[in-house]
Amino acid sequence: MAALIDAIDIKRKMYFEFENAPYYCLDVEVSTPTARGGQTLVRFKMRNLLTRAVFDKTFKAGEKFKEPDLETIEASYLYSDSDASYFLDQESFDTIPLTAEKLGDALQFLTEGLIIKIDKFNGNPIGLQLPEKVELAVAYTEPGARGNTASGAVTKHARLETGLEIRVPFFVEEGEKVKVFTETREFAGRA
Structure with missing residues (x-):
């Protein structure tokens, strides 16, 4: 079972799972109340790794989140057609298709054979990381x-x-x- 993380322990550049989706913490702000009995709140600026949407959300300090089942693999770009772009996993030699929604504007940087990193959530590809x-x-x-x-x-x-x-x-x-x-x-x- 994945470990649970308290909201207060999540820092910038950490990954966590919220509502069955993986998130990346872009920024965190902790507000401690001055009144007795008040609750400490944690405000995240977070990116949904499935939709790429960025938004702010506030949680109580004690709320718990699962660690997401994220994996990053190396793959080389093969080709694109009207349905998807195809990549070759460098370890298993499986072909991995990524749709245009998951690629974003990355196609403008892809040439045949380019090695990139593909992010997977629960074993399914969700996006890619280009080299610098x-x-x-x-x-x-x-x-x-x-x-x-x-x-x-x-x-x-x-x-x-x-x-x-x-x-x-x-x-x-x-x-x-x-x-x-x-x-x-x-x-x-x-x-």
């Missing part, structure tokens, strides 16, 4: 012209192989591989 940076080829960018730096515009628009559009330095050419931060969608350097 990914390498993508530049599919289109305007040519960098000498003198463009005088106006302070040292970046230009580029469309990458996955359709992601970012700003890159003017010296980056079509066909070159660049590194992109997955969280901020910013240029991280040449590959």
Whole structure:
């Protein structure tokens, strides 16, 4: 049986189960009453890992939560079709499908063979974690012209192989591989 956690013991970046769904604690605030007999309350800013919704909720300090049955596995991206995107589990070699709702905008960073982490709740895939940076080829960018730096515009628009559009330095050419931060969608350097 999973261990029970008191609300007062849940800290930032912890996982817990509430109403049969896994949650991630983004922030926690404890309010202790000054009056005698008052109850200590714990306010969480929490993310539902199934729906990705973020909201605030207040609990009594003594309320108990189960530890969620979460597991993270490594998988490589295979391909996508109209139904889902498919990944290969690196240990069991099973194919794992993820629907567009579970992927979010992650498809803009996925290239064949990219190793990612898939989160599972009760054995079922619920989402994925991208690496900090990914390498993508530049599919289109305007040519960098000498003198463009005088106006302070040292970046230009580029469309990458996955359709992601970012700003890159003017010296980056079509066909070159660049590194992109997955969280901020910013240029991280040449590959």
